[in-house]
Amino acid sequence: MGVYLNNAATSWPKPRVVAESMANFILKAGANLARGSSSCRDIKTLDMVTDCRANIASLFGGYCDHDPRYVTFTSNVTEALNLVIKGFLRPGMTVLTSSMEHNAVMRPLRHLERDGVNLVVVQCDEKGYMHEEIFEDKLKKHMPDLVVLNHASNVCGTLQDLKALCRICRDKGVPIVVDAAQTAGHIPISVSENDIAALCFTGHKGLLGPQGIGGVVWRPDFADRVMPLIEGGTGSFSHEEIQPKRLPDKFEAGTPNLPGIAGLQAALLWADNEGRDKLAEKLNELGERLLKGLMHIDEVILYGPMNMKERLPVFALNVKGIDNAKLALDLDERWGIETRPGLHCAPRAHMTLGTFPEGALRVSIGPFNTKDDVDVLLDALSTLVRESRG
Numbered sequence: 001m002g003v004y005l006n007n008a009a010t011s012w013p014k015p016r017v018v019a020e021s022m023a024n025f026i027l028k029a030g031a032n033l034a035r036g037s038s039s040c041r042d043i044k045t046l047d048m049v050t051d052c053r054a055n056i057a058s059l060f061g062g063y064c065d066h067d068p069r070y071v072t073f074t075s076n077v078t079e080a081l082n083l084v085i086k087g088f089l090r091p092g093m094t095v096l097t098s099s100m101e102h103n104a105v106m107r108p109l110r111h112l113e114r115d116g117v118n119l120v121v122v123q124c125d126e127k128g129y130m131h132e133e134i135f136e137d138k139l140k141k142h143m144p145d146l147v148v149l150n151h152a153s154n155v156c157g158t159l160q161d162l163k164a165l166c167r168i169c170r171d172k173g174v175p176i177v178v179d180a181a182q183t184a185g186h187i188p189i190s191v192s193e194n195d196i197a198a199l200c201f202t203g204h205k206g207l208l209g210p211q212g213i214g215g216v217v218w219r220p221d222f223a224d225r226v227m228p229l230i231e232g233g234t235g236s237f238s239h240e241e242i243q244p245k246r247l248p249d250k251f252e253a254g255t256p257n258l259p260g261i262a263g264l265q266a267a268l269l270w271a272d273n274e275g276r277d278k279l280a281e282k283l284n285e286l287g288e289r290l291l292k293g294l295m296h297i298d299e300v301i302l303y304g305p306m307n308m309k310e311r312l313p314v315f316a317l318n319v320k321g322i323d324n325a326k327l328a329l330d331l332d333e334r335w336g337i338e339t340r341p342g343l344h345c346a347p348r349a350h351m352t353l354g355t356f357p358e359g360a361l362r363v364s365i366g367p368f369n370t371k372d373d374v375d376v377l378l379d380a381l382s383t384l385v386r387e388s389r390g
Helices: 016-029 039-059 077-088 103-114 132-142 162-172 220-225 258-274 276-295 324-335 347-353 371-388
Strands: 071-074 094-098 118-122 146-150 176-179 198-202 214-218 300-303 314-319 361-364
Touching (some): 039 071, 039 214, 077 176, 094 103, 103 118, 103 146, 132 162, 258 276, 276 314, 276 371, 314 371, 324 371
Parallel strands (some): 094 146, 146 176
Antiparallel strands (some): 071 214, 198 214, 300 314
16 A cells, blocks of 8 residues: 655545545535535535535634534635635735745636736745744735745644734734645634634644635634635525525525535534644654654754644655655655645745755655654665765
8 A cells, every 4th residue: 555645745545534424425415505405415415515514614713603604615725726816906905925825825816917907926935934023024014915835844844833924914904814735734823703704724734624615714704705716506595696695595596515514514423523732742643753854864964943833744855866756756755655746736945944846745744644654764765865875
């Protein structure tokens, strides 16, 4: 089977119940949402979707006593971010973001910049960290209409101090949108306690669900200010030819990914049963083991924070004298270790870390990895380093 260390791209393997729940929905349920006449199957589908919304709202400390209406499902976090960004920003507005963002943030912002939105990119330090005083100064200087930031880097795992950054935004009256692609399911986040306007998540990474499902957890007043990205049938208010303003209908035109929601719901319940604290502790222990091991290989250049308190177990590295693409190929072909080389859809982040344009090798740990997996990687890297010395 090999060693899978590409969990920042997508977690694998998934809990078995994820596939079973998706198959069960397709084979035994299958009714569309609010679009059928079979009351039994319709109700079961509606209950499943509502339960999943409620679980997401509860997990992320949603508003209105975890009201499931304020959870919108999308196909992934990229769609979620586009929905929020393009639905809120208008020509003449100013948006502030960081130099560590994924292209899921940077590309829609660059597109809107061409259309008259003012874009301010705040430089993070060489480890990918946003300093509070710099952030606050930029906020005072530019008075943005919106802030969009990731919670953790998809390249090097750097964790931002979300509470501090959200507090600064709240004090200045600026809504903040959080890209939680890498932290959702790994790091506790409270939307309501941090006054987050919109938290965008994906189901297929830390939440351990399938690909093709993600979403937004909204602050109600902010959701009212965002225009829908897609309009069409919602199975409700069918006598009207305009998009409903009520949530969740407002942002969910068309048939949703119901098998994906079934899989996500199963993953949420599985993680609750296993114990989220227990899963997080295991990830931290494996990350600590890998971090210490990498720091003891002289030719390895490691990027990001050098302690697990300030990072996820997502590591960007290079080995002196070996191209990161060649490194990834050797690890795969000789040891069956899957990683990811290159720029990771985040060129500005690599510029910040000093790894552009060559990029880096990314190694990312998931809850199904073991100490043996970490040791196999460290042994393989040590072997490649010895061979490169001649």
